Amino acid sequence: MAWRPSLTKQKGVTKHAALTERIIADIDSGVLKPMDRMPTHRDLARQLDLSVQTVSLSYKEAERLGFLSGEIGRGTFVKARVTDRAGRMMLDHSPNEVLDLSIIRGVYLDEHETACREVFRDMAESDIASFMRPCRPIAGLDRHRETARLWLQRFGVTAGADRILVTNGAAHGIFLALSCIVRPGDVVLCENLTDHGIIGLSNVLGFSLKGLPTDHEGVLPDALEAACASGGVRALVLIPTLNNPTGHVAGAERRTAIAAIAARYGIFVVEDEVCRPMIDEQLPSIAEMLPELGFFVTSFTKAVITGLRVGYLVVPPSYSIRAASILRVSSWSGTYMAGEIATRWIENGTAQRLLEIQRKEARARQAIAAGILDGHIASSHPLSLCAWLKVPAPWTEDGLVRALANLNVAVSPSEPFIAGPGHGGGIRICLGGRLSHETLTKALTTVRQTFEQLPPVYDIGSIS
Numbered sequence: 001m002a003w004r005p006s007l008t009k010q011k012g013v014t015k016h017a018a019l020t021e022r023i024i025a026d027i028d029s030g031v032l033k034p035m036d037r038m039p040t041h042r043d044l045a046r047q048l049d050l051s052v053q054t055v056s057l058s059y060k061e062a063e064r065l066g067f068l069s070g071e072i073g074r075g076t077f078v079k080a081r082v083t084d085r086a087g088r089m090m091l092d093h094s095p096n097e098v099l100d101l102s103i104i105r106g107v108y109l110d111e112h113e114t115a116c117r118e119v120f121r122d123m124a125e126s127d128i129a130s131f132m133r134p135c136r137p138i139a140g141l142d143r144h145r146e147t148a149r150l151w152l153q154r155f156g157v158t159a160g161a162d163r164i165l166v167t168n169g170a171a172h173g174i175f176l177a178l179s180c181i182v183r184p185g186d187v188v189l190c191e192n193l194t195d196h197g198i199i200g201l202s203n204v205l206g207f208s209l210k211g212l213p214t215d216h217e218g219v220l221p222d223a224l225e226a227a228c229a230s231g232g233v234r235a236l237v238l239i240p241t242l243n244n245p246t247g248h249v250a251g252a253e254r255r256t257a258i259a260a261i262a263a264r265y266g267i268f269v270v271e272d273e274v275c276r277p278m279i280d281e282q283l284p285s286i287a288e289m290l291p292e293l294g295f296f297v298t299s300f301t302k303a304v305i306t307g308l309r310v311g312y313l314v315v316p317p318s319y320s321i322r323a324a325s326i327l328r329v330s331s332w333s334g335t336y337m338a339g340e341i342a343t344r345w346i347e348n349g350t351a352q353r354l355l356e357i358q359r360k361e362a363r364a365r366q367a368i369a370a371g372i373l374d375g376h377i378a379s380s381h382p383l384s385l386c387a388w389l390k391v392p393a394p395w396t397e398d399g400l401v402r403a404l405a406n407l408n409v410a411v412s413p414s415e416p417f418i419a420g421p422g423h424g425g426g427i428r429i430c431l432g433g434r435l436s437h438e439t440l441t442k443a444l445t446t447v448r449q450t451f452e453q454l455p456p457v458y459d460i461g462s463i464s
Contacts, residue, residue: 003026003031003032003036003038003039004047005019005022005023005026005048006022007019007022007048015050015054016054016055016057016058016061017058017061019048019050019054019055019058020058020061020062020065023038023058023059023062023067023068024062024065024067027067027078032078033078034078034079034415034418035077035078035418035420035421036077036078037075037076037077038059038068038075038076038077038078040075041055041056041059042055059076063076063079063208064184064185064206066079066202066203066206067079069208069209069210070208071210074421077421079209098405098408098409098410099408099409099410099435099439099442099443099446100410100430100433101409101410101411101429101430101431101443101447102410102411102412102428102430103430103432103433104244104245104302104385104386104428104430104432105301105302105306105385105430105432105433106301106302106303106304106305106306106358106385106432106433107357107358107361107362107365107385107432107433107434108305108306108432108433108434109357109361109434111353111354111357112305112354112357115305115345115350115353115354116305116307118350119341119344119345119350122344123337123340123341123344131336131337131339131340132336132337134336135332135333136333137324137333138324138325138327138328138332138333139164139165139166139320139323139324139327139333140164140165140166140333140334140336140339141166141336141339141340142161143343144166144336144339144340144342144343145161145162145164145165145166146161147342147343147346147347148161148164148166148312148342148343148346149161149164150346151312151346151351152164152296152298152312152314154277155273155276155277155285155298156282156283156284156285156288157285157287157288157296157314158288159288159296159314162320163314163315163316163317163320164312164313164314165312165313165315165323165324165327165334166310166311166312166333166334166339167297167299167310167311167312167313167327167334168309168310168311168331168334168335168338169299169301169309169310169311170272170274170297170298170299170301170311171197171311172309172311172330172331172334173297173298173299173311173312173313174197174198174201174237174270174272174297175201175204175205175330176313176323176326176327176330177237177270177295177297177313177315177323178201178205178207178235178237178270179205179326179330180295180315180319180322180323180326181234181235181268181295181319182205182207182234182235183206183207184205184206184207185206185207185208186207186208186234186235187207187208187210187232187233187234188202188207188208188209188210188233188234188235188236188237189209189210189211189212189219189224189227189233189235189236189237189238189267190209190210190211190212190236190237190238190419190420191211191212191214191218191219191238191239191243191246191419191420192211192212192213192214192418192419192420192421192422192423193211193214193243193245193246193388193414193417193418193419193423194211194237194238194239194243194244194417194419195239195244195245195272195417196416196417198237198272198419199416199417199418199419207234209419210227210419210420211418211419211420211421211423212224212227212420213420213422214246214248215248216248216379217248217249217250217251217254218238218239218240218243218248218249218250218254219236219238219250219254219258221254221257221258221261224236224258224261225261228261228262228264228265228267229265233265233267234267234268235267235268235269235270236258236262236267236268236269236270237269237270237272238258238269238270238271238272238286239272239273239274239275240254240255240258240271240273240283240286241273241275241276241278241279241283242275242278242279242381242383242384242385244275244386244417244428245386245388245412245414245417245426245428246378246379246380246388247379247380247381247384247386247387247388248379248381249279249283249381250283251283252283252284255283255284255285255286255289256284256289258286259286259289259290259294262286262290262293262294263289263290263293266293267293268293268294268295269286269287269290269293269294269295270295270297271285271286271287271294271295271296271297272297273285273296273297273298274297274298274299274301274302274303274311275302275303275384275385276298276303277298277303277304277355278302278303278355278358278359278362278383278384279383280359287314290316291316291317292316292317292318293316294316295313295314295315295316295319296312296313296314297311297312297313297314298311298312299311299312300342300351302358302385302432303355303358304342304345304351304354304355304358305354306432306433308338308341308342309335309338310334310335310338310339310341310342311334359383362382362383362384362385362431362432363382363383364437365431365432365435365437365440366380366381366382366383366384366387366431367382368437368440368441368444369387369429369431369440369444372441372444372445372447372448373387373389373444373447373448376389376390376392376447376448376451377389377390378390378424378426384431385430385431385432386428386429386430386431386432387428387429387431388426388427388428389426389427389428389429389447390424390426391425391426391427392451392452394454394455395451395455396455397413397414397415397425397426397427398413399455399456400413400427400450400451400455401413401427403450403453403455403456404446404447404450407446407450409443409446409447409450411427411428411429411447412427412428412429412430413427413428414426414427414428429444429447
């Protein structure tokens with residue numbers, strides 16, 4: 001790219017600090033975009049009449065602050081960030097104002113509301129002291145953890161209750177897992193398109209997130225092997241089942257290959273399986289194959305009901321105490337009342353019943369999407385709550401998002417999900433929430449019709 005910054009001398013400001021400020025300002029203003037390749041240290045030093053060391057210091061500081069990402073053998077790139085702009089695109093608007101396909105969430109039907117009312121009524125009429133009075137144990141009430149153990153067995157996880165922590169959702173579980181094992185500056189690998197929460201955590205915890213090339217099953221083993229062989233890798237965090245945003249699912253052989261590479265190089269694996277319950281297929285857990293290196297995370301928010309923010313984190317035996325101490329610092333414990341609802345629903349079969357509804361409805365909505373958007377879907381899965389769409393020429397991502405927003409349809413561009421090169425771009429549509437099939441059909445028809453239109457002149461002019 002031909003980025004040619006100009007630096008203004010400021011009294012009391014070092015040259016490398018001034019360059020860092022310029023880089024950050026140009027990223028914030030959009031002059032530098034996610035995954036733009038930065039000039040080499042030597043080329044930029046020559047252009048600005050600076051020393052190579054000054055440029056190196058500036059790049060290093062911008063990387064520490066989460067704005068740049070250095071890739072061994074490839075160069076330095078602008079890092080994808082969870083920006084204010086992305087946040088505005090993903091606001092949970094009122095359904096009366098906009099057809100919101102921007103937020104990935106579980107389906108919500110009358111059956112979910114009925115189940116909630118029933119459990120609230122049952123809890124009101126029973127002894128609540130057992131889950132409302134305690135403030136310990138930090139990792140979760142014994143009964144909740146034992147029920148979690150039984151629930152997790154369905155997904156190939158055989159950990160004892162002493163290795164399970166009840167968390168406030170999967171995002172909380174991933175935060176705890178990474179907090180256990182990474183320090184600022186550590187290299188953590190992931191898919192080149194991944195959940196924006198993981199990208200946000202890299203900014204919060206200060207680790208360097210490197211996205212790996214993927215195919216229809218997720219991370220490519222050869223790419224993982226090469227990254228590990230280059231050295232310095234601490235962990236891999238991945239979504240092997242119904243990845244957000246692409247919907248890919250890693251098969252048994254791919255999971256086994258990833259586990260073998262992780263074991264060979266001694267890197268930790270954080271397995272984000274928030275959507276694992278949606279899949280009936282018997283697939284091995286990567287974390288289960290790595291008893292000393294694997295962390296397994298799941299929750300109820302996607303597969304059962306979105307508002308039940310209860311998650312389960314399975315940790316290696318040697319990390320039980322450490323994980324519980326970080327849990328205590330971050331939120332003291334999971335919320336016992338939410339844990340009680342999840343436990344009752346598992347025990348009386350409600351969780352499984354609502355899960356079956358999610359599966360049935362996901363299949364129906366994916367069928368609607370396939371019928372309307374045939375040819376535009378780059379990747380998805382019959383049980384996914386989202387689909388990844390190709391951007392038709394001569395549209396740009398930003399142009400499509402703006403055009404659809406003007407038609408009261410909210411979607412998400414690729415920017416919040418980019419963790420590495422080679423993703424090809426696209427937009428994500430989400431199919432969950434309380435959308436009737438009629439409303440979903442209307443929204444998806446608007447998307448298709450917009451794709452078939454020529455963009456405004458200003459969008460055509462922006463194509464490079």
